[in-house]
Amino acid sequence: MSKPIYLDYNATTPLAAEALDAMTEALGDAWGNPSSNHAYGHKARAVVDTARAQVAELLGAQPDEIVFTAGGTESDNAAIVGVAEALAERGRHLVISTVEHPAVDLACAYLETRGFSVTRVPVDRRGVVPADEVIGACRNDTTLVSIMHGNNETGSIQPVREIGAAVRGRGIVFHCDAAQSVGKLPTEVDDLNVNLLTVAGHKLYGPKGVGALYIRRDTPFAGFLRGAGHERGLRAGTENVAAIAGLGAACELARKELPQRERHMREVRDRLESNLRRAIPDLVVHGEGAERLPNTCYAAFPGADALETLSHLEGVATGSGAACHSGKSVPSKVLRAMKVPNAVGRCTLRMTVGRGTSPADVDRAADLIAAAVGTARQAAV
Amino acid sequence: MSKPIYLDYNATTPLAAEALDAMTEALGDAWGNPSSNHAYGHKARAVVDTARAQVAELLGAQPDEIVFTAGGTESDNAAIVGVAEALAERGRHLVISTVEHPAVDLACAYLETRGFSVTRVPVDRRGVVPADEVIGACRNDTTLVSIMHGNNETGSIQPVREIGAAVRGRGIVFHCDAAQSVGKLPTEVDDLNVNLLTVAGHKLYGPKGVGALYIRRDTPFAGFLRGAGHERGLRAGTENVAAIAGLGAACELARKELPQRERHMREVRDRLESNLRRAIPDLVVHGEGAERLPNTCYAAFPGADALETLSHLEGVATGSGAACHSGKSVPSKVLRAMKVPNAVGRCTLRMTVGRGTSPADVDRAADLIAAAVGTARQAAV
Numbered sequence: 195m196s197k198p199i200y201l202d203y204n205a206t207t208p209l210a211a212e213a214l215d216a217m218t219e220a221l222g223d224a225w226g227n228p229s230s231n232h233a234y235g236h237k238a239r240a241v242v243d244t245a246r247a248q249v250a251e252l253l254g255a256q257p258d259e260i261v262f263t264a265g266g267t268e269s270d271n272a273a274i275v276g277v278a279e280a281l282a283e284r285g286r287h288l289v290i291s292t293v294e295h296p297a298v299d300l301a302c303a304y305l306e307t308r309g310f311s312v313t314r315v316p317v318d319r320r321g322v323v324p325a326d327e328v329i330g331a332c333r334n335d336t337t338l339v340s341i342m343h344g345n346n347e348t349g350s351i352q353p354v355r356e357i358g359a360a361v362r363g364r365g366i367v368f369h370c371d372a373a374q375s376v377g378k379l380p381t382e383v384d385d386l387n388v389n390l391l392t393v394a395g396h397k398l399y400g401p402k403g404v405g406a407l408y409i410r411r412d413t414p415f416a417g418f419l420r421g422a423g424h425e426r427g428l429r430a431g432t433e434n435v436a437a438i439a440g441l442g443a444a445c446e447l448a449r450k451e452l453p454q455r456e457r458h459m460r461e462v463r464d465r466l467e468s469n470l471r472r473a474i475p476d477l478v479v480h481g482e483g484a485e486r487l488p489n490t491c492y493a494a495f496p497g498a499d500a501l502e503t504l505s506h507l508e509g510v511a512t513g514s515g516a517a518c519h520s521g522k523s524v525p526s527k528v529l530r531a532m533k534v535p536n537a538v539g540r541c542t543l544r545m546t547v548g549r550g551t552s553p554a555d556v557d558r559a560a561d562l563i564a565a566a567v568g569t570a571r572q573a574a575v
Numbered sequence: 576m577s578k579p580i581y582l583d584y585n586a587t588t589p590l591a592a593e594a595l596d597a598m599t600e601a602l603g604d605a606w607g608n609p610s611s612n613h614a615y616g617h618k619a620r621a622v623v624d625t626a627r628a629q630v631a632e633l634l635g636a637q638p639d640e641i642v643f644t645a646g647g648t649e650s651d652n653a654a655i656v657g658v659a660e661a662l663a664e665r666g667r668h669l670v671i672s673t674v675e676h677p678a679v680d681l682a683c684a685y686l687e688t689r690g691f692s693v694t695r696v697p698v699d700r701r702g703v704v705p706a707d708e709v710i711g712a713c714r715n716d717t718t719l720v721s722i723m724h725g726n727n728e729t730g731s732i733q734p735v736r737e738i739g740a741a742v743r744g745r746g747i748v749f750h751c752d753a754a755q756s757v758g759k760l761p762t763e764v765d766d767l768n769v770n771l772l773t774v775a776g777h778k779l780y781g782p783k784g785v786g787a788l789y790i791r792r793d794t795p796f797a798g799f800l801r802g803a804g805h806e807r808g809l810r811a812g813t814e815n816v817a818a819i820a821g822l823g824a825a826c827e828l829a830r831k832e833l834p835q836r837e838r839h840m841r842e843v844r845d846r847l848e849s850n851l852r853r854a855i856p857d858l859v860v861h862g863e864g865a866e867r868l869p870n871t872c873y874a875a876f877p878g879a880d881a882l883e884t885l886s887h888l889e890g891v892a893t894g895s896g897a898a899c900h901s902g903k904s905v906p907s908k909v910l911r912a913m914k915v916p917n918a919v920g921r922c923t924l925r926m927t928v929g930r931g932t933s934p935a936d937v938d939r940a941a942d943l944i945a946a947a948v949g950t951a952r953q954a955a956v
Contacts, residue, residue: 198614205616206608206813214602221595221782227587231885232892233579235586264645264784267802267812297802297811304801396813401602403645403784403815420685421648421678430678431648432587432777434784437818504612511613 199559201466201512203489203548204346204374209440210399216245216443217401220436228433229424238435245442249406252445253391254382261407261428262438263419266373266394269407270297270340272418272429273369273390277338278305280414281367285335286310291323291342291352292531298340298371320484321350321532329360338367343386344375347515347528347544348481349490351375358387367413373397373405377448378487379456389413393445395437399549400444404437455549460488462547462556467491469560474567478538480515480529494534494542498570499523503543506566510559515542580940582847582893584870584929585727585755590821591780597626597824598782601817609814610805619816626823630787633826634772635763642788642809643819644800647754647775650788651678651721653799653810654750654771658719659686661795662748666716667691672704672723672733673912679721679752701865702731702913710741719748724767725756728896728909728925729862730871732756739768748794754778754786758829759868760837770794774826776818780930781825785818836930841869843928843937848872850941855948859919861896861910875915875923879951880904884924887947891940896923 200208209217224241226234242262250257263269278288288302292314302312313331317323328341339361341352358368369390372381377398383391389410396402409415409428421430448455470493471477478494492515495503500514501523516523516539525539534542543563547556581589590598605622607615623643631638644650659669669683673695683693694712698704709722720742722733739749750771753762758779764772770791777783790796790809802811829836851874852858859875873896876884881895882904897904897920906920915923924944928937 200615202608202611202613202615205611206606208606209602217602218599221590221598225587225589226892227583227777230583230586230892230894232583234581234583234892264649264800264815265812267800268645270802271800271811295802296804300801300811394813396608401815401817402813403818419645419648419652420681421651421676423677430652430681431646432775432783434645434782434818436782437784437815511607511611511615513611 198509198511199555201510201545201547201551201559204397204544204546205513206396206402207399207548208550209401210444210447212447213400213440213443216439217436220439224435228435229422241435241439242433245438248442248446249393252376252449253408254384255408256411258426259408259410261409261425262433263405263407263429264403264434265405266371266392266397267297268418269392269394269405270295270371271301272407273392274298274301274338274340275305276415276418277367277369277390277413278310280416281337285337287333287336288312289315289328289331289336289339291315291317291328293317293321293323293345293528294340294342295346295371295373298342317531319532321345321348321481321528322484323352325353325356325360328357332361332364332366336366338369340369340371342371343381344379344487345528346374347526348492349487350481351485351487354386354388362387362389374487377444377452378459378489380452383408383410395441395444398444398448401437401440404434404441406441451549456488458549459547462551462553463489463491465553466545466547466556466560467493469557470563473560473564480532480534480542489547491545492542493545494538495567496538496541497574498541498567499574500540500542502570502573503566506569507562509562513544515544516540579890579892580936582891582926582928582932582940585778585925585927586894587777587783588780588929589931590782591825591828593828594781594821594824597820598817601820605816609816610803622816622820623814626819629823629827630774633757633830634789635765636789637792640789640791642790642806643814644786644788644810645784645815646786647752647773647778648678649799650773650775650786651676651752652682653788654773655679655682655719655721656686657796657799658748658750658771658794659691661797662718666718668714668717669693670696670709670712670717670720672696672698672709674698674702674704674726674909675721675723676727676752676754679723698912700913702726702729702862702909703865704733706734706737706741709738713742713745713747717747719750721750721752723752724762725760725868726909727755728907729873730868731862732866732868735767735769743768743770755868758825758833759840759870761833764789764791776822776825779825779829782818782821785815785822787822837869839930840928843932843934844870844872846934847926847928847937847941848874850938851944854941854945861913861915861923870928872926873923874926875919876948877919877922878955879922879948880955881921881923883951883954884947887950888943890943894925896925897921
């Protein structure tokens with residue numbers, strides 16, 4: 195059996211050849227502990243330094259503003275908890291949106307059990323949080339605002355620049371979870387107006403288990419992982435040298451091919467979407483009308499339960515906007531936050547393309563998806 | 576120039592060929608997201624499942640008691656904070672020793688800023704914490720005791736079994752940081768009497784950036800990294816599939832070769848130590864008289880400042896028991912906790928062998944170290 199067409203790039207990406215090469219070299223050759231003051235340690239330290247410069251360059255940051263982490267979840271947790279605790283004397287109020295990733299949302303929920311309060315600003319029907327409502331939710335005791343760049347489900351781009359400009363002017367720290375947008379869109383930290391920004395290696399053709407947290411100089415930060423003083427005391431734990439090398443290589447690759455990568459993904463995503471619309475005219479594209487990640491098609495096929503559709507879809511690997519709870523398909527939290535009716539929400543698939551997706555892939559995938567939707571609709575009758 | 580002889584296995588180990596193979600295969604073939612419900616995800620999930628069974632088997636645990644983390648530091652932080660917070664209603668007192676790894680000690684220090692109190696039980700001159708003093712430090716409001724297995728500097732083995740038997744009988748949760756002993760000594764969780772146990776991949780010929788936390792069933796645990804519900808809700812973050820595969824392979828290798836690995840390391844370590852003693856008769860072996868990790872020789876060369884010695888030691892890569900602060904060599908916290916005089920402490924090297932160290936390596940290394948010590952002693956005159 196040939197491999198299914200992969201349309202789940204927002205879940206994870208295959209490792210780029212450049213990243214694999216960097217990892218393989220580091221695993222064989224730079225296995226020392228970067229903290230060791232001898233030849234083996236120096237070699238590992240040099241690999242980490244190179245990668246730090248590569249990540250910084252993609253983000254338009256300085257190398258000493260990049261802290262390596264175990265991934266997007268740790269970066270988000272560290273940003274939220276590390277800033278909130280650093281500024282707890284000044285205030286204990288945070289502002290996020292209702293569509294943040296669980297790594298942001300549940301870090302905030304944890305702080306709520308520790309005497310902090312959190313305002314979750316609702317999104318509109320396109321899945322976009324209005325900048326003025328975020329800005330209006332800030333109070334005198336607000337210390338941190340965290341708004342993602344591109345949503346992982348809808349792909350909807352949030353008004354990060356405007357929010358950053360307004361809240362940073364009021365002395366509030368601004369964090370942005372850019373796990374889904376780094377490597378898909380320009381994500382320069384000065385352009386986005388952020389104090390902190392989350393990067394996840396495996397969303398941009400780098401390895402799993404590694405990420406970065408951009409921390410602008412002079413940002414109050416109390417730390418998160420604690421131990422021996424790695425990463426200038428900001429993040430303890432022996433550096434994951436090989437994965438860091440892979441992340442660095444993935445960032446360099448992203449920087450080099452970003453304009454054409456973005457254009458390519460947008461072309462195949464748009465082609466997929468129009469193919470699907472031709473086959474299923476009542477298709478509902480979530481986030482339509484909003485600026486979206488160039489690779490994301492999040493769409494409902496009314497009358498075709500998503501999990502039922504997936505059960506008939508052998509040749510395409512893709513995600514759904516619904517999960518099975520007690521035998522019933524329930525729409526995702528993001529779809530509910532967008533006030534998508536349940537009957538539509540539970541028929542939603544998340545189809546996400548990548549740098550390796552060809553026009554032929556999406557043509558074939560659209561045929562297979564349309565056929566599976568047809569079967570699922572019949573099953574529902 | 577030929578490569579220096581590596582005598583710094585407690586800092587980190589090279590990746591075993593078996594672990595590298597497992598990682599390479601996973602990076603190429605199992606790059607899906609284990610949470611994805613399609614062929615790519617299932618393949619990745621299967622790799623994680625296999626590794627979980629391998630780790631569990633080495634520890635004599637059940638697979639569902641193993642949680643993968645980003646390494647020893649995260650495992651320690653999660654154990655300390657995750658248990659203390661889960662039991663905060665019952666009590667807010669913790670007991671550790673004065674020679675715990677910073678990942679334990681500073682997690683406790685963090686909790687001290689959050690209304691917890693911590694008793695740090697002193698060690699004896701061998702670097703061993705007396706079991707009865709740990710047990711005696713427990714109070715009615717003690718919820719957690721954390722004592723390491725083998726100390727990372729001295730190699731001294733702590734009386735984990737006795738402490739576990741006594742405190743667990745009193746309803747106190749017992750965590751053991753076994754980062755340095757897993758793969759060097761038997762570390763079965765029932766034998767060690769622990770509720771939680773920390774494993775660090777890169778200390779046992781597995782990759783950096785991955786570890787495990789053994790959590791015995793029914794142990795109260797509030798979690799640490801928060802986000803999407805990976806690892807049965809106990810640790811969020813997309814699984815680091817390739818590194819997990821590498822850790823699993825390293826654990827299987829350790830299980831297979833543990834008796835001969837332990838014997839081999841003990842032989843070359845003892846040979847190194849007697850070579851050194853012959854050349855430098857006033858050598859002081861820290862932890863002498865205690866049961867020690869079979870690979871660790873932590874020894875002072877009185878009159879030869881450690882950093883001075885290392886500066887003359889080209890052909891051997893090893894660590895020191897002193898660090899440079901404001902231009903002066905200061906003995907490590909562990910040496911100070913053992914009440915080693917400063918003049919001795921600052922002359923300490925940490926020489927740690929591994930499965931790849933040969934008798935010829937340690938013979939040559941002892942010659943080079945003795946020569947460097949001689950040069951350092953002359954420099955001090």
